Amino acid sequence: MDHSTFNTSRRRALKTLAAGSSLAAVGMTSSSLVLAQNAPIRVGFPVPLTGAFAAEAQAVVRGAELAIKEFNDAGGLNGRKAELLVRDDKLNPQEAATRTIELIDKDKANFIVGSVSAAVQLSVNNVTKQRQVIYNSISQSDTINEAKDWSPYTFHECLNPHMTAGAVARYAIPKLGKRVVFLTADYAYGQEMVRGFQTAGKALGMEVLADIRHPLGTTDFSSYFPRILALKPDILIVCNFGRDQQIAFKQANDFGIKKQMKIIAPLLMHSGRLVDGHKTYEGIIGGTGYYWGLEASLPSSKRFNDSFKTLHKGLYPTDYAGLGYAGVRNVLAAAKAAGTTDTEKVVPALAAIKGDIYKGNVFFRACDHQAVQSVLIVESKDKAGAANDQDIFKILATESFDESKLRSCSELGFKA
Template identity: 30%
Template sequence: MDFENSASFKRRGLLKAGAAAGVSSLVLPQVSWGASETPVKIGMIDPRTGVYAPAGHNEIIGATMAVDEINKKGGILGRPVQLLVEDDNSLPGPAVSKAQKLVAEDKVNFLMGTVNSAASESLSQFALQHEMLFVDTGGHADDVTGSKCHWTTFRTCSTTWMLTAGDFETLFKKFGKKWFFIVPDYAFGHALYKDYMIQLKKAGGQAAGHALAPLGTTDFSSYLIRARAAKPDVLICLQAGDDLVNLLKQAVQFGLDKQMAIAGALQEMEVLQALPKAALLGWWTFEWYWNQPGVPHVADFVTAVKKRTGGKVPTARTWFGYATAHAIAMAANNAKSLDSLKVVKALEGMELPPDVALQPGKVYYRAGDHQMMANMFPGYVPKDASYPNLFKVAEVVPSEKIALSPEAAGCKMTYPS
């Protein structure tokens, strides 16, 4: 998948190609600053390798684009912003070790990033221990801003509850009440499965069974055989990244798309771009989509990203990185401080301006649990899907309408005295 052979990466000579070795990367501002100006450093931990590498690369694209814009507008507190990027290999262990390096050696002021939910949870705990702001860009498990919420952690992407609630009613009414689940065996998959099951039982449906597949599974044949034998109305695929690519390709090879509906919670451009025509199918939830006619600033954002990526449209991951970096800068400037507690207080309830929100309605970080309230974009892959028109948004659902309250999600926020 040719996601980031982009001019923006080449143009920033210090964004190094040593991803596999975990080499730290530095994005320098494009304006001239006085030699005495100490930079504000944002440490970004995202996968450049592993199952979720394409998603991580696009989050980095969005963040680097935001840093350019921030610096052109005067940086943070009149100081240049530098983005230091580390590869977590899509895993929690490397994520924490890279965070330790960024804090101890590189002296970053704030942390952001992650795609793997287990990495998000680990970094959230690390940030709490260091009393440092961490914004989870792309790890979805409910408990990050739910039962394991911390005052230091915010999240830009949606929760797993939002992803499942975004399309549950449509799937249940359209395809039937008997579902079989193929579940990635870690925090993200477990949370999605739990959330769908709550809604399925409440609606009077039933689970025909479920199979747990390890992260990085390449052969899904045993799980697909079990799914076929269960004869469900719907096969719910809860994988993401390369795992979902492999699963959908093999499901079509097994002919399951002719025997049952195929659907799931999260779907992303990174996955759809990697699929052959025959496997472009299903009903899903997007968290952001590049084609939003009539929504201010979206077309300009798409044009700007395409210039950086050789014609590739932005994905939800691009927007996660972009919105998160801008939000950190806005909060620090509003707080007139780099102190994490003061920046946290500035972020609580902060609404993104339209040129950063890039979607309808109010987009903000909820004060009670630090969860972004934006929109869900449920829909389906059309039969004539071709890049970049790979998805048809059926409706735009405000997150506020489907999100659990902070109390219902189990968040009990405590702050340092």
């Protein structure tokens, strides 16, 4: 074979090989696309199933389960159904990071929703922003909204401490007195609640007599009460969460604290109130993002309550059940609106989500993706005033929110 014939044959062989390779590549790509389009939509859900916040974690899982069911019953996304991948973060930031990495890298989660701790959610958010995966947090935090921790993939479905504590301060200080003592869980959540309350209270003439800190997971508060009684405040403001709050309230009641001063909590927990009953909680005032009693005036709340009770054997949803529902419901609704699970297309669709889903109008602020929403001021009912064991709160007021009551975007570190 002469040189020219060899070159011609070689070119033909290379063209044939290239064509075959291209077809193979096209076939593989097409197969991958078909698989991706038919694969379940996986929602990773790291929450503390064990630890001091386990009751709240169980509540958010119940709410998330309803969101998954509704999405699937409505046909999913072009036939693609959703799956909820629940993982135990053990109320530990490192454990949460490990579980989130596994959810994304191993389980191929399309979205991450969850966390019931201010510190833990920052760990989850750090993983998701590195991997450019949407994270819709359902735990109170101010820090997650700040530019140094935020990313375009970060959404905050929950109220933040600035919103919650500020609303309670604006209600309580003019009505109950200005001399206050804080009893504070000494970690991000408690510290942020105090800051939010002080920011609002300062303009109302509030006088802070002391901010008494306790470790997360405290089981004996009796050593704090003599000092609190000696200070003689008008109000004891309890800034803690989960089992910490249950124990603090029970021991404060046993110690006779309520006879000497009013007790309030910027965030008054449903789960603890359901467990510990009327005597421990009666008369305590606080804030919450949701209470099922809204159904008396809000059709969306009635629909949500009825669907939740049907799925969970007559159980009424708590505030954190509502967050689990909204957190998952909204990422799935955004995927449906975008027509895809592609992150870059779902982000603007999720940012555009707004309307009355279960508690009145809610929308995400543009700069930080904070859900702008109402705060309910509630008072724990006594036994005589409760119709049943789930009738626990009286709604005293609703503070509607707009962006003017949030920390400004520039304050959070975002540039105009």
